[in-house]
Amino acid sequence: MDFARPEFAKSMYPYLEGLLPSRHEAILEMERHAKENRFPAIGPLVGNFVLQQARMIGAKRIFEMGSGFGYSAAWFTQIPDAHVICTDGTPDNRDLAEDYLTRLGVWDRVDFKVGRAQDYLKAELGLFDIIFCDIDKEQYPDAFKLALTKVRVGGLLIFDNVCWSGYAWEDLPANAEPYMHKMTPGVKELNRLCAAIDKIQHAINPTRDGVAVMLKIAE
Numbered sequence: 001m002d003f004a005r006p007e008f009a010k011s012m013y014p015y016l017e018g019l020l021p022s023r024h025e026a027i028l029e030m031e032r033h034a035k036e037n038r039f040p041a042i043g044p045l046v047g048n049f050v051l052q053q054a055r056m057i058g059a060k061r062i063f064e065m066g067s068g069f070g071y072s073a074a075w076f077t078q079i080p081d082a083h084v085i086c087t088d089g090t091p092d093n094r095d096l097a098e099d100y101l102t103r104l105g106v107w108d109r110v111d112f113k114v115g116r117a118q119d120y121l122k123a124e125l126g127l128f129d130i131i132f133c134d135i136d137k138e139q140y141p142d143a144f145k146l147a148l149t150k151v152r153v154g155g156l157l158i159f160d161n162v163c164w165s166g167y168a169w170e171d172l173p174a175n176a177e178p179y180m181h182k183m184t185p186g187v188k189e190l191n192r193l194c195a196a197i198d199k200i201q202h203a204i205n206p207t208r209d210g211v212a213v214m215l216k217i218a219e
Contacts, residue, residue, distance in 0.1 A: 013045065013208075020044055026103040030071050033096075041068060042134070042160055045207050047075035050132065050158055053213055054079055057156060059129035063087075065117035065143055066135035070097030070110070076130070077106035084110050085124070087117040118146055127152040134160040137183035140190040148199065153216050157200070162191055163210025 023031075023044065034041035042050070054062065054076055060083065062076050067086035070093075076084050088094060094112045101107040113120050117135055131147040133140070140159065147157050162168060164187040167176075172184050191212070194202040200214040 016045055020048055024074075024104055026100050027071075027074050030069065030074060030100050033069070034071065039068060040134075040161075041071040042211070043208055046160070046205075046211050047072065049205060049207065049211065051075045051078055053156055053158065054082065054130055057129060057154060059156075061126075061128050062130045062132065063121060063124065063128045063150070065121065065131065065133040065147070067093070067097065067112065068134070069093045070101050070112070072132055072134070073097065073110055074101060074104055074106070076132075077101070077104070077109055082109065085120070086110055086112040087120050088112070088114060089116065090114070118143060121146060121150055124150065127155065129155045130158060131156075132158045132160075136186075137161060137164070137190075138186040140186040141193060144190055144193055148197075148216070151216050153219060155216050157212075157214040157216070159190060159212045159214075161209045162187060162204055162212040163206055165209060168210070 031044065033039065050072065059079065060081055062082060062084045064072060064084060064086050067073055067088045070086060073084045073086050076082055086097065091114050094114050097112055098107060101110055128151050131151050133143050133147060135143060144157065151157055164184060167180065167184050168187050168191055172180055194200065194212060194214055199218045200216055202212065202214045205211045205213065
């Protein structure tokens, strides 16, 4: 982001978070859990943003590829009649999600599946209003191709971490962590695909680590 006075960038996110509406204590506790455990939850600014996008298209049927402990679902289920299918490979995350989302009063509208997101999505019948993706980034290109077939025209694909700390466009240092070397090509390829496919209208919100929103405009 280009700032006329770059020093403002450091205080921008606290300022924007201060403008958010109040959040349920269970959501605040989820945010504390993420911070204390360095868990990469999308955070309140992106949560509020994706909830807005969901409301704008009247989303009722949502599939999450990579739900963690249910933080993004806690936002989507603020739409009273929305149903969310969550997926995650860790049973402990499913248990945490049940606790938090039960306290929010939305667990009855969540179907949390433990296992590989792509396998569950392939097995689903019908189309979704939103498919949200936050799985391991080397899987992003194939996940995008699958998700594009499973979302309705007028629906949204939402992918997190598409700026990837700037390494979506800058060279990755040779001494970067192994997971960065493994995942960075997937982020770059996803962004290339999204820009090249004319079935979607694609935009990136650079908040936090970048969230891509793709409106499906044609089959």
